Amino acid sequence: MNSSDQHTIDEYLLNRLDGEELKAFEQLLAQDESLMNEVIERRQLLSAMEMVGDLQMKERVKRIHLTEIGRIEKPPVTTNPRKWIFAFVLLLIASLAIWWVMRPKAQTPPQLYAQYYQPYDLNFGTRNMDANQALAEAGGLYKSGKYAEALALFEQALTANPADSKARLALGICQLELGQYDQALAQFNALMDANDPLFGEQAIWYAAMTKLQQEDIVGCKALLEGILSNQEGQYQEKAKELSNKLQE
Amino acid sequence: MNTMGRVPDELIIKHLQAGESYEVDEMLAHLHRQVYGMTLKFVNKYKGVDADAEDVFQDALVALYKMARQGRLVPGTNVEAYLFTICKNLWFKQLRKRRETVDLSNEVGAMPELDNFPLYSLLEHEQQDAFAKLLKRFGEDCQKVLVGYYYDKLRMTKIAEMMGYANEQVAKNKKADCMKRLKNFLAETPHLLDALKPWSH
Numbered sequence: 068m069n070s071s072d073q074h075t076i077d078e079y080l081l082n083r084l085d086g087e088e089l090k091a092f093e094q095l096l097a098q099d100e101s102l103m104n105e106v107i108e109r110r111q112l113l114s115a116m117e118m119v120g121d122l123q124m125k126e127r128v129k130r131i132h133l134t135e136i137g138r139i140e141k142p143p144v145t146t147n148p149r150k151w152i153f154a155f156v157l158l159l160i161a162s163l164a165i166w167w168v169m170r171p172k173a174q175t176p177p178q179l180y181a182q183y184y185q186p187y188d189l190n191f192g193t194r195n196m197d198a199n200q201a202l203a204e205a206g207g208l209y210k211s212g213k214y215a216e217a218l219a220l221f222e223q224a225l226t227a228n229p230a231d232s233k234a235r236l237a238l239g240i241c242q243l244e245l246g247q248y249d250q251a252l253a254q255f256n257a258l259m260d261a262n263d264p265l266f267g268e269q270a271i272w273y274a275a276m277t278k279l280q281q282e283d284i285v286g287c288k289a290l291l292e293g294i295l296s297n298q299e300g301q302y303q304e305k306a307k308e309l310s311n312k313l314q315e
Numbered sequence: 316m317n318t319m320g321r322v323p324d325e326l327i328i329k330h331l332q333a334g335e336s337y338e339v340d341e342m343l344a345h346l347h348r349q350v351y352g353m354t355l356k357f358v359n360k361y362k363g364v365d366a367d368a369e370d371v372f373q374d375a376l377v378a379l380y381k382m383a384r385q386g387r388l389v390p391g392t393n394v395e396a397y398l399f400t401i402c403k404n405l406w407f408k409q410l411r412k413r414r415e416t417v418d419l420s421n422e423v424g425a426m427p428e429l430d431n432f433p434l435y436s437l438l439e440h441e442q443q444d445a446f447a448k449l450l451k452r453f454g455e456d457c458q459k460v461l462v463g464y465y466y467d468k469l470r471m472t473k474i475a476e477m478m479g480y481a482n483e484q485v486a487k488n489k490k491a492d493c494m495k496r497l498k499n500f501l502a503e504t505p506h507l508l509d510a511l512k513p514w515s516h
Contacts (some may be wrong), residue, residue, distance in 0.1 A: 070491035074471075077490075081468065111508055112497055113465055114433060118446045120466025121377055121435030123458065128376045131340060132369060135347040 068105065076102075076109050173315045176282040183309055184276045186212075186244065187269055189237050201227075202234060214241040232263045236270060243277050251277050268294060272302045275309075288313055321349070324394045331383035334467040343376050349395050354402040361417050363406060371409065374436040375401040381434075384468050408437070445507050449500055457493035464490055 078084050079092055096102055174182070191199060191206030205220035221238040225231060239254030255277065258270035275290035291313075294306035322345050330338040351372050358368035379398050382388055388397070410417055435443060450458065459478060463469045469477070475486040501508055 070487050073491055073494065074487050077464070081465070108498075112494060112501070115446075115449070115497060115501060115507065116461055116465035117381075117433050118435045118438065119450050119453075119458075120462045121381070121433075122443075122446055122450055123462055124377045124380060124466070125373060125435065127340070128343060128373045128380075131344050131347060131376075132351075132373055135344055135351065 073105075073109070076106055077113075080106070080110055080113055171315070174312060176279050176284065176287075179309060179312060180276065180279045183279075183305060186240050187236065187273065189233060189240075191233070191237075202231075205234075205237065209237055209241065212244075214244040217241050218245065232258055232261070232266045236266045236273070239270070240273055243273060243280070248277050248281050268297065268300045268302055272306070275306070279309075284313055321395075324392060325390060327394045328383060328388045328390065328392065331380055331388070332386070334384060334469060339380065343380070346376065346379070346395065346398055347372075350398050350402070353399060357399075357403060358406050361406065361410065362415055363409075367406070367409070370436070371402050371405045374405055374434065377436070378405070378432065378434055381466075382432075384466075405436070442507060445504055449497070449504075449507075452500060453493065453496070456489065457496065460486065460489050461493050461497070 075084075075092065079089070084092055096106065186209070189206060189209060191202045201220050202224050205217045205224060208214075208217035208220065218238060218241040221234050221241060224234045225238060228234070235254050235258055239251045239258075242248075242251035242254065252274055255270040255274035258266055259274065261267075263270060271290050271293050275287050275294070278284075278287035278290060288310060291306045291310045294300050294302045295310065297303075300306075322342070327342050327346070330342045333339075351368075354372045354375070355365065355368040358371060359365070363371075375398055378401050379388075379394075388394065435446065438446070453461070456478065460474055463474045463477065464471065471483045471486045471490075474490075475481075475483050478486065478489075480486050480489070
């Protein structure tokens with residue numbers, strides 16, 4: 068019996084034959100005992116298939132039941148590496164964002180200048196009133212912040228005595244205060260070049276301040292290095308601190 | 316019975332008879348929402364625990380589906396009431412099997428169909444295990460072709476389409492091959508045929 072004959076038996080058992088087709092099959096069935104036996108056997112197989120179908124249907128219904136009562140089993144936690152990579156990247160981004168918000172903010176040169184600069188405290192004594200009359204007056208003006216007026220007097224004093232390193236430092240600071248940076252640097256450089264024993268380090272510091280005010284970070288740092296190379300200078304601590312801040 | 320959002324009986328019967336998976340599942344889920352609660356109460360009331368109610372209800376849904384596919388759900392049937400009656404009858408059978416004595420005379424309506432109705436859950440455990448083994452021995456394709464044709468009552472053209480076969484004849488040949496395997500399996504397990512005899516004539 069080929070697959071088409073078997074299929075006809077199946078169709079008969081599933082009540083799908085009708086009209087002439089059904090009539091012809093039933094006539095054949097009445098005459099052919101082997102066909103009848105085949106139909107009986109086939110019916111048993113169909114009953115078995117009913118059970119197999121029930122079994123599958125029951126699994127399907129069970130899933131519906133679990134869904135409906137809200138007990139649908141959650142899929143097992145997978146160890147999908149892509150999930151972990153995604154989580155890691157997310158964590159990294161979050162950490163960077165937090166660091167960015169919380170990080171110590173780098174200060175701008177003007178902010179650093181405002182923090183570190185202050186005019187050097189210079190005293191011009193009056194022991195020799197005749198010789199230092201102009202300097203004493205300039206010193207008074209300097210202390211009271213009248214830099215333009217003090218500047219003219221310091222220039223006069225230096226014309227009279229170019230070796231007065233104190234007056235030169237004061238002149239440089241007045242020029243720095245007045246925004247005359249190049250002139251100020253010229254005064255400080257002169258003191259540095261002369262390796263002035265009294266105001267050499269101050270000259271470097273104020274030259275560094277001038278560079279900072281000019282926002283010349285490289286120049287400023289180079290000058291600070293000069294201070295740091297001298298282990299015993301009074302500007303050591305400030306120079307180190309400022310230098311670190313300029314690195315950020 | 317929950318009357319909120321009730322689907323008309325005609326529509327439920329139509330979808331169950333058509334046998335399309337998605338619609339069938341939708342209808343069964345709807346019936347679950349409507350009838351499971353009272354089945355649970357009923358089973359709990361008569362010596363059953365929640366797990367018993369779950370088993371009974373799932374078996375009842377299977378039975379209902381089969382009845383629909385066999386054309387036993389006629390237009391005008393109150394499907395929810397019918398399903399609940401199946402549940403009650405199944406639980407009644409279960410209690411008898413357990414030799415429990417409860418008076419269900421006021422509860423269980425007449426439903427003679429179930430007495431001669433082939434249902435996997437009515438088999439003995441040993442027979443159920445044998446069919447579970449049989450299902451495992453079938454390949455996935457055989458399961459789909461045979462269950463689709465004999466159980467879901469799908470046409471061979473539909474099965475060929477579903478399985479991606481070139482034509483109906485390929486599907487018929489596959490069915491014949493799978494049935495041969497089923498026949499061989501049953502020859503190895505004659506006790507299964509005995510279990511099927513009440514439903515094979």
